[in-house]
Amino acid sequence: TKVRDYLLQLLKDKGAIHMTLIDPDKTSSEKAARIAVEAVEAGTSAIMVGGSIGVSESMTDEVVLAIKNSTNVPVILFPGTPSALSRHADAVWFMSVLNSQNPYFITGAQMQGAPIVKRYGLEALSLGYIILGSGGAVSLVSYTRPLPFEKPDVVAAYALAAEYMGFSFVYLEGGSGADPIPPIVVRTVRKTVSLPIIVGGGIREPETARELVMAGADIIVTGTLVEEVDNVKKRLHPIITAIEEGVTARKF
Ligand code: 1GP
Numbered sequence: 001t002k003v004r005d006y007l008l009q010l011l012k013d014k015g016a017i018h019m020t021l022i023d024p025d026k027t028s029s030e031k032a033a034r035i036a037v038e039a040v041e042a043g044t045s046a047i048m049v050g051g052s053i054g055v056s057e058s059m060t061d062e063v064v065l066a067i068k069n070s071t072n073v074p075v076i077l078f079p080g081t082p083s084a085l086s087r088h089a090d091a092v093w094f095m096s097v098l099n100s101q102n103p104y105f106i107t108g109a110q111m112q113g114a115p116i117v118k119r120y121g122l123e124a125l126s127l128g129y130i131i132l133g134s135g136g137a138v139s140l141v142s143y144t145r146p147l148p149f150e151k152p153d154v155v156a157a158y159a160l161a162a163e164y165m166g167f168s169f170v171y172l173e174g175g176s177g178a179d180p181i182p183p184i185v186v187r188t189v190r191k192t193v194s195l196p197i198i199v200g201g202g203i204r205e206p207e208t209a210r211e212l213v214m215a216g217a218d219i220i221v222t223g224t225l226v227e228e229v230d231n232v233k234k235r236l237h238p239i240i241t242a243i244e245e246g247v248t249a250r251k252f
Contacts, residue, residue, distance in 0.1 A: 003046075003074045003091035003123050004168065010045055011196060015247035016213045018240050020044045021078060021200065021223030022067070023051035024059040029066035036067040038232035043240040047071065048221065049089065050078030052141045052176075060086040076125065080141065082113035091123035095171070098128050098158050102143035127198075128162025128170045130155060132185065136175020136201065149181065152188035159189045159197070167195065174201025177224050180208050183215035190216025190252070206242035213246025
Protein backbone atom coordinates (compact mmCIF):
# COMPACT_ATOMS: atom_id res chain seq x y z
CA THR A 1 0.00 0.00 0.00
CA LYS A 2 3.05 2.25 -0.35
CA VAL A 3 1.94 4.23 -3.40
CA ARG A 4 -1.68 4.39 -2.24
CA ASP A 5 -0.57 5.78 1.14
CA TYR A 6 1.74 8.27 -0.59
CA LEU A 7 -1.10 9.53 -2.78
CA LEU A 8 -3.67 9.72 0.01
CA GLN A 9 -1.20 11.57 2.25
CA LEU A 10 -0.42 14.04 -0.53
CA LEU A 11 -4.12 14.61 -1.14
CA LYS A 12 -4.61 15.24 2.56
CA ASP A 13 -1.72 17.70 2.69
CA LYS A 14 -2.24 19.51 -0.61
CA GLY A 15 -5.93 19.02 -1.43
CA ALA A 16 -5.23 18.16 -5.08
CA ILE A 17 -2.27 16.96 -7.12
CA HIS A 18 -1.03 16.59 -10.68
CA MET A 19 0.17 13.51 -12.53
CA THR A 20 2.02 13.38 -15.83
CA LEU A 21 1.06 10.72 -18.36
CA ILE A 22 3.68 9.39 -20.76
CA ASP A 23 2.64 7.18 -23.68
CA PRO A 24 5.48 4.80 -24.73
CA ASP A 25 3.99 4.65 -28.25
CA LYS A 26 4.63 8.37 -28.69
CA THR A 27 7.66 8.97 -26.49
CA SER A 28 11.16 7.47 -26.60
CA SER A 29 12.78 6.45 -23.32
CA GLU A 30 15.25 9.38 -23.57
CA LYS A 31 12.43 11.84 -24.05
CA ALA A 32 10.41 10.17 -21.28
CA ALA A 33 13.26 10.64 -18.82
CA ARG A 34 13.61 14.30 -19.77
CA ILE A 35 9.85 14.90 -19.49
CA ALA A 36 9.75 13.17 -16.09
CA VAL A 37 12.64 15.19 -14.67
CA GLU A 38 11.13 18.50 -15.79
CA ALA A 39 7.64 17.50 -14.69
CA VAL A 40 8.91 16.69 -11.20
CA GLU A 41 10.70 20.05 -11.13
CA ALA A 42 7.40 21.68 -12.03
CA GLY A 43 5.70 19.88 -9.14
CA THR A 44 4.07 16.76 -10.58
CA SER A 45 3.48 14.04 -7.96
CA ALA A 46 3.71 10.83 -10.01
CA ILE A 47 4.38 9.64 -13.53
CA MET A 48 1.82 7.45 -15.28
CA VAL A 49 2.96 5.26 -18.17
CA GLY A 50 0.59 3.81 -20.74
CA GLY A 51 -1.51 4.27 -23.85
CA SER A 52 -4.40 2.80 -25.80
CA ILE A 53 -2.63 1.51 -28.90
CA GLY A 54 0.77 0.13 -29.88
CA VAL A 55 2.37 -0.35 -26.46
CA SER A 56 4.31 -3.56 -25.75
CA GLU A 57 5.85 -4.78 -22.52
CA SER A 58 9.40 -4.08 -23.72
CA MET A 59 8.47 -0.52 -24.71
CA THR A 60 6.92 -0.03 -21.28
CA ASP A 61 10.00 -1.50 -19.60
CA GLU A 62 12.33 0.88 -21.41
CA VAL A 63 10.29 3.96 -20.62
CA VAL A 64 9.70 2.97 -16.98
CA LEU A 65 13.39 2.20 -16.40
CA ALA A 66 14.46 5.51 -17.96
CA ILE A 67 12.06 7.38 -15.66
CA LYS A 68 13.04 5.37 -12.57
CA ASN A 69 16.70 6.11 -13.25
CA SER A 70 16.11 9.86 -13.36
CA THR A 71 13.39 10.65 -10.78
CA ASN A 72 12.15 9.55 -7.36
CA VAL A 73 8.38 9.95 -7.77
CA PRO A 74 6.28 6.79 -8.11
CA VAL A 75 5.78 5.36 -11.59
CA ILE A 76 2.24 4.07 -12.01
CA LEU A 77 1.29 1.97 -15.02
CA PHE A 78 -1.83 2.96 -16.95
CA PRO A 79 -2.10 -0.14 -19.14
CA GLY A 80 -4.23 -0.41 -22.26
CA THR A 81 -3.73 -4.18 -22.20
CA PRO A 82 -2.30 -6.83 -19.82
CA SER A 83 0.69 -7.12 -22.16
CA ALA A 84 1.79 -3.57 -21.31
CA LEU A 85 2.72 -4.33 -17.69
CA SER A 86 6.28 -3.68 -16.54
CA ARG A 87 7.95 -5.33 -13.57
CA HIS A 88 9.99 -2.14 -13.07
CA ALA A 89 7.07 0.12 -12.15
CA ASP A 90 5.94 0.84 -8.59
CA ALA A 91 2.22 0.37 -9.04
CA VAL A 92 -0.51 -0.17 -11.58
CA TRP A 93 -3.87 1.46 -11.96
CA PHE A 94 -5.82 -1.80 -11.78
CA MET A 95 -8.66 -0.43 -13.80
CA SER A 96 -12.04 -1.58 -15.02
CA VAL A 97 -13.74 0.32 -17.83
CA LEU A 98 -17.09 0.55 -16.10
CA ASN A 99 -19.08 1.78 -19.09
CA SER A 100 -17.53 -0.52 -21.69
CA GLN A 101 -20.00 -2.70 -23.56
CA ASN A 102 -17.48 -5.52 -23.79
CA PRO A 103 -16.90 -7.61 -20.64
CA TYR A 104 -13.27 -8.13 -21.66
CA PHE A 105 -12.56 -4.51 -20.63
CA ILE A 106 -14.55 -4.80 -17.40
CA THR A 107 -13.21 -8.07 -15.96
CA GLY A 108 -11.50 -10.10 -18.73
CA ALA A 109 -8.26 -8.17 -19.15
CA GLN A 110 -8.13 -7.82 -15.36
CA MET A 111 -8.31 -11.61 -14.98
CA GLN A 112 -5.45 -11.98 -17.45
CA GLY A 113 -3.40 -9.23 -15.85
CA ALA A 114 -3.89 -10.10 -12.17
CA PRO A 115 -1.40 -13.01 -12.01
CA ILE A 116 1.19 -10.87 -13.83
CA VAL A 117 0.69 -8.01 -11.38
CA LYS A 118 1.22 -10.48 -8.54
CA ARG A 119 4.30 -12.07 -10.10
CA TYR A 120 5.87 -8.67 -10.77
CA GLY A 121 5.11 -7.47 -7.24
CA LEU A 122 3.28 -4.38 -8.53
CA GLU A 123 1.03 -2.52 -6.14
CA ALA A 124 -2.52 -2.66 -7.53
CA LEU A 125 -4.46 0.59 -7.19
CA SER A 126 -8.07 -0.30 -7.94
CA LEU A 127 -9.66 2.19 -10.28
CA GLY A 128 -13.15 2.55 -11.68
CA TYR A 129 -12.62 4.09 -15.11
CA ILE A 130 -15.45 5.98 -16.78
CA ILE A 131 -15.19 7.40 -20.30
CA LEU A 132 -17.07 10.57 -21.17
CA GLY A 133 -17.66 13.01 -23.99
CA SER A 134 -16.23 12.17 -27.39
CA GLY A 135 -14.11 9.58 -25.61
CA GLY A 136 -11.09 9.64 -27.91
CA ALA A 137 -9.17 6.56 -29.03
CA VAL A 138 -9.61 4.82 -25.70
CA SER A 139 -13.39 4.58 -26.11
CA LEU A 140 -12.99 2.97 -29.56
CA VAL A 141 -10.37 0.53 -28.34
CA SER A 142 -12.36 -0.47 -25.25
CA TYR A 143 -15.78 -0.77 -26.96
CA THR A 144 -17.14 1.96 -24.75
CA ARG A 145 -20.19 4.09 -25.29
CA PRO A 146 -18.92 7.36 -23.75
CA LEU A 147 -21.31 9.12 -21.38
CA PRO A 148 -22.50 12.50 -22.69
CA PHE A 149 -21.34 15.59 -20.76
CA GLU A 150 -25.03 16.57 -20.61
CA LYS A 151 -25.80 13.61 -18.33
CA PRO A 152 -23.82 14.32 -15.14
CA ASP A 153 -26.30 12.30 -13.07
CA VAL A 154 -25.50 9.15 -15.03
CA VAL A 155 -21.76 9.80 -14.62
CA ALA A 156 -22.30 10.26 -10.87
CA ALA A 157 -24.30 7.03 -10.70
CA TYR A 158 -21.42 5.13 -12.32
CA ALA A 159 -18.99 6.76 -9.90
CA LEU A 160 -21.15 5.83 -6.93
CA ALA A 161 -21.32 2.27 -8.21
CA ALA A 162 -17.50 2.32 -8.32
CA GLU A 163 -17.43 3.41 -4.70
CA TYR A 164 -19.93 0.74 -3.61
CA MET A 165 -18.03 -1.93 -5.57
CA GLY A 166 -14.96 -1.12 -3.52
CA PHE A 167 -12.73 0.72 -5.97
CA SER A 168 -10.19 3.02 -4.31
CA PHE A 169 -10.20 5.70 -7.02
CA VAL A 170 -12.47 6.82 -9.83
CA TYR A 171 -11.21 8.24 -13.13
CA LEU A 172 -13.29 10.54 -15.31
CA GLU A 173 -11.70 10.22 -18.75
CA GLY A 174 -12.52 12.64 -21.55
CA GLY A 175 -10.12 10.94 -23.98
CA SER A 176 -6.57 11.96 -24.77
CA GLY A 177 -6.55 15.11 -26.86
CA ALA A 178 -10.35 15.43 -26.71
CA ASP A 179 -12.40 18.22 -25.11
CA PRO A 180 -11.93 18.47 -21.35
CA ILE A 181 -14.72 17.34 -19.05
CA PRO A 182 -16.91 20.29 -17.95
CA PRO A 183 -16.56 21.28 -14.27
CA ILE A 184 -20.29 20.76 -13.66
CA VAL A 185 -19.84 17.03 -14.33
CA VAL A 186 -17.01 16.82 -11.79
CA ARG A 187 -19.08 18.87 -9.33
CA THR A 188 -21.98 16.42 -9.61
CA VAL A 189 -19.67 13.44 -9.06
CA ARG A 190 -18.00 15.22 -6.10
CA LYS A 191 -21.38 15.69 -4.41
CA THR A 192 -22.11 12.00 -4.84
CA VAL A 193 -18.92 10.11 -3.95
CA SER A 194 -16.14 10.38 -1.41
CA LEU A 195 -13.57 8.50 -3.53
CA PRO A 196 -10.61 10.47 -4.87
CA ILE A 197 -11.60 11.71 -8.34
CA ILE A 198 -9.03 11.65 -11.13
CA VAL A 199 -9.78 13.82 -14.16
CA GLY A 200 -7.97 13.69 -17.49
CA GLY A 201 -8.35 14.23 -21.20
CA GLY A 202 -7.73 17.43 -23.13
CA ILE A 203 -6.57 19.55 -20.18
CA ARG A 204 -4.23 22.12 -21.72
CA GLU A 205 -4.83 25.41 -19.91
CA PRO A 206 -4.22 26.40 -16.29
CA GLU A 207 -7.73 27.84 -16.10
CA THR A 208 -9.25 24.47 -17.04
CA ALA A 209 -7.25 22.71 -14.33
CA ARG A 210 -8.19 25.36 -11.77
CA GLU A 211 -11.92 25.05 -12.51
CA LEU A 212 -11.82 21.25 -12.39
CA VAL A 213 -10.09 21.30 -9.00
CA MET A 214 -12.56 23.90 -7.71
CA ALA A 215 -15.33 21.55 -8.82
CA GLY A 216 -13.81 18.71 -6.81
CA ALA A 217 -11.15 16.95 -8.87
CA ASP A 218 -8.40 15.47 -6.67
CA ILE A 219 -5.91 14.42 -9.32
CA ILE A 220 -5.41 16.20 -12.65
CA VAL A 221 -3.71 14.18 -15.38
CA THR A 222 -2.08 15.71 -18.44
CA GLY A 223 -0.41 13.76 -21.22
CA THR A 224 -0.51 15.35 -24.68
CA LEU A 225 0.61 18.70 -23.29
CA VAL A 226 4.09 17.53 -22.33
CA GLU A 227 4.63 15.59 -25.55
CA GLU A 228 4.29 18.75 -27.61
CA VAL A 229 6.67 21.22 -26.04
CA ASP A 230 10.42 21.50 -25.55
CA ASN A 231 10.20 23.26 -22.22
CA VAL A 232 8.04 20.90 -20.17
CA LYS A 233 8.71 22.66 -16.89
CA LYS A 234 7.61 26.02 -18.26
CA ARG A 235 4.41 24.51 -19.70
CA LEU A 236 3.49 22.45 -16.63
CA HIS A 237 4.34 24.85 -13.85
CA PRO A 238 1.38 27.20 -14.48
CA ILE A 239 -0.97 24.18 -14.57
CA ILE A 240 0.30 22.97 -11.20
CA THR A 241 0.06 26.47 -9.72
CA ALA A 242 -3.52 26.63 -11.01
CA ILE A 243 -4.28 23.35 -9.23
CA GLU A 244 -3.07 24.89 -5.96
CA GLU A 245 -5.22 27.98 -6.61
CA GLY A 246 -8.19 25.74 -7.31
CA VAL A 247 -7.81 24.10 -3.89
CA THR A 248 -7.73 27.51 -2.18
CA ALA A 249 -10.80 28.68 -4.07
CA ARG A 250 -12.87 25.56 -3.26
CA LYS A 251 -16.18 26.21 -1.58
CA PHE A 252 -16.88 22.72 -0.20
C1 1GP B 1 -5.62 10.33 -21.29
O1 1GP B 1 -6.60 11.52 -19.53
C2 1GP B 1 -5.40 11.29 -20.19
O2 1GP B 1 -5.85 9.08 -20.78
C3 1GP B 1 -4.67 12.53 -20.64
O3 1GP B 1 -5.22 13.16 -21.76
O4 1GP B 1 -3.38 13.47 -23.41
O5 1GP B 1 -5.36 14.97 -23.47
O6 1GP B 1 -3.69 15.16 -21.63
P1 1GP B 1 -4.35 14.26 -22.61
